[in-house]
Structure formats: structure tokens, C-alpha cells
Amino acid sequence: MDGTLPGRAWQRVESVAESGTRQGRRRWWTPITDGVERLGVLRADVAEDEQPQQVLSDLASVLALLLLSKRSFSDSYARLVRSAPMNVAAEMQMNLMPPPAYAGHNVTVGAVLEPAYDLGGDAFDFALADTTLHLAVFDAMGHDTAAGLTANVAVAACRNARRQGASLPDTSRAVERTLLEQFGTKRYVTAILASLDIETGELTWVNRGHHLPLLIRDQRVGATLSCPPAGPMGTNLGLPITVCREQLHPGDRIVLYTDGIVEARDEQGEEFGKDRFVDFVLRHHSGHFTLHETLRRLMRAVLDHHAGPMDDDATVLLAEWRGGHHDVLTP
Numbered sequence: 144m145d146g147t148l149p150g151r152a153w154q155r156v157e158s159v160a161e162s163g164t165r166q167g168r169r170r171w172w173t174p175i176t177d178g179v180e181r182l183g184v185l186r187a188d189v190a191e192d193e194q195p196q197q198v199l200s201d202l203a204s205v206l207a208l209l210l211l212s213k214r215s216f217s218d219s220y221a222r223l224v225r226s227a228p229m230n231v232a233a234e235m236q237m238n239l240m241p242p243p244a245y246a247g248h249n250v251t252v253g254a255v256l257e258p259a260y261d262l263g264g265d266a267f268d269f270a271l272a273d274t275t276l277h278l279a280v281f282d283a284m285g286h287d288t289a290a291g292l293t294a295n296v297a298v299a300a301c302r303n304a305r306r307q308g309a310s311l312p313d314t315s316r317a318v319e320r321t322l323l324e325q326f327g328t329k330r331y332v333t334a335i336l337a338s339l340d341i342e343t344g345e346l347t348w349v350n351r352g353h354h355l356p357l358l359i360r361d362q363r364v365g366a367t368l369s370c371p372p373a374g375p376m377g378t379n380l381g382l383p384i385t386v387c388r389e390q391l392h393p394g395d396r397i398v399l400y401t402d403g404i405v406e407a408r409d410e411q412g413e414e415f416g417k418d419r420f421v422d423f424v425l426r427h428h429s430g431h432f433t434l435h436e437t438l439r440r441l442m443r444a445v446l447d448h449h450a451g452p453m454d455d456d457a458t459v460l461l462a463e464w465r466g467g468h469h470d471v472l473t474p
């Protein structure tokens with residue numbers, strides 16, 4: 144069941160039929176989703192004259208519930224959906240990070256991380272608490288299992304501080320303290336830690352030596368959200384931490400990413416680049432693709448551009464604030 148439907152079929156929770164028949168039967172494909180998280184596809188061969196869309200949709204919903212209830216302790220499911228061996232860092236990351244898709248409460252969130260089976264030090268996190276959506280992207284030093292361990296410690300420390308009600312600056316300080324306790328100054332993590340008030344649309348964030356977020360507004364890049372860097376967490380530089388703010392408009396999208404996206408190189412050494420990255424996101428935004436379909440296509444474009452295996456992790460997290468317009472939250 145690991146796969147995707149072609150084109151925009153994922154944007155509609157309904158069945159689609161293949162052309163042609165097989166001995167008087169027609170093959171139907173139905174997406175299996177948990178809200179907006181894509182779990183797989185369901186195939187069914189039915190009599191040619193039947194219209195099974197509603198039955199298949201209901202069956203796919205039941206299958207989604209079964210998969211969600213079993214996958215946390217099912218090695219069989221893990222083996223079924225993997226197409227390649229997974230390294231230790233990826234195994235840690237995949238069990239730590241939240242699902243790659245969420246929609247509700249005025250916001251839609253999507254994230255993707257590649258190479259999915261051979262990760263190093265990238266990680267993302269998001270969580271909803273009352274009227275606040277917490278967002279974070281991390282990039283740990285190195286591209287090995289130690290980098291994956293560093294990223295895991297950073298995410299866990301971030302969640303621990305956040306769940307105790309710590310502010311963004313105090314959360315980043317708690318991450319830094321934890322990294323210093325575990326690794327000294329031998330390992331560090333860059334990050335953007337952000338909070339979005341889903342009622343008012345106010346975005347606040349701190350920059351710990353990371354690429355700056357992008358704001359997409361009215362089918363264009365409204366701004367690169369600048370914020371003075373406080374230095375990577377784990378370096379113990381003692382730089383001041385600045386809390387920056389931006390008022391979002393309904394429909395605005397915030398883009399957080401790591402350098403693996405823009406630094407992917409083709410055979411001639413040409414980078415995918417920030418301009419190409421921004422243009423891709425804008426074109427799909429203006430084409431009314433869902434946030435999650437945009438991410439899927441973006442990562443496909445990055446992988447197609449890069450020559451050979453990825454040299455670095457590539458992560459993108461997109462968050463869209465709807466400002467009360469709930470009708471476009473789901474695909």
C-alpha cells in the first residue's frame with residue numbers, strides 16, 4: 144500500500160478507476176488517509192457496471208484506523224511500507240518526529256525529509272497546545288549516526304522545555320544546556336524555533352544560526368523573515384537571543400528548510416538553489432496545489448536534480464494559517 148495516486152488524485156478523497164476492463168471487471172484505486180496524512184492506496188477489482196466509490200471510501204477509512212492502531216508496534220507494517228534498508232539515524236528520527244501532515248484549528252502543516260532511509264542530522268517538529276502551534280526545524284552538525292543522535296537529543300530537550308511552559312528563548316537555552324551536558328562543545332545544532340497563535344495569526348520565532356524562514360503571501364514571496372542569529376545550540380557562544388514577530392494574513396505560508404534543499408547539486412555541480420526552490424513553491428502555491436502535494440513534488444524535483452545519493456539531509460516544513468477559512472484545510 145506504499146504509493147501515490149497520479150496527478151491531483153490525492154487532493155480528493157474519492158476513488159478513481161483505471162481505463163479498460165479485466166474480464167468484465169474494473170480496477171479502482173482509493174487513497175487511504177488519516178486526515179491529510181497519506182498512508183497508502185487501496186486497490187479493488189469490481190464488476191464493470193458497479194459504482195463502488197462510497198463503499199471503497201468507507202473501507203479505506205476503516206483500514207486507516209486499523210493501520211494507525213497497529214503501526215506503532217508492528218514490524219510487519221514497517222517492513223511492508225519500506226522500499227530500502229533504513230540506517231540507524233533514520234530509525235531514530237522516524238520514531239521521534241510527528242506525522243508529516245496535519246490540518247485543523249485554522250492551520251495546515253506539512254513536512255518532508257530526505258533521504259528518507261539514510262538520514263544524518265536533520266529533524267522537524269510541530270505540536271498544537273491550546274491556541275499555539277509550535278514549529279521547529281533542526282540541522283545537526285555532521286551526516287552520520289552521531290548527527291542523528293544529536294538531533295534526537297535536541298528535539299527531546301526542546302519538547303521537554305516547551306511542555307513545561309518555557310518561552311522560545313528559554314527553550315533554546317534548555318536545548319543548548321542539554322547538548323553541552325551530553326557532548327561538550329563537540330556537537331551543535333542550528334534551528335528555527337517558532338510559535339504561531341492560531342487565533343490571531345501572530346508568528347514569533349528565534350534564530351539559532353539557521354536559514355531564515357520564508358513568508359509566502361498573495362502568490363509571491365512576501366519576505367525573508369529576518370531575525371538576528373543567536374548562534375547554534377551547543378556552541379556555548381553566549382550570544383543574545385532575539386524574539387522576532389510577524390503578523391500573518393489568512394492564507395500565508397511559512398517555509399522552514401535546511402541547507403540540503405538548496406545545496407543539492409547536479410552532475411555539473413550546479414546547486415538547486417534558493418531561487419529555484421522559491422520559484423517551485425510559488426508556482427505550486429499559485430496553481431492551488433495542496434500544501435502536502437506541493438511538498439511531495441518539491442522533493443521529487445530536488446531528488447531528480449541531484450546527481451547520485453544525497454550528500455546532505457534535505458528538510459522542508461510548510462505551515463499555512465487559514466485565519467478562520469476552514470473550507471480549504473483538507474484536500
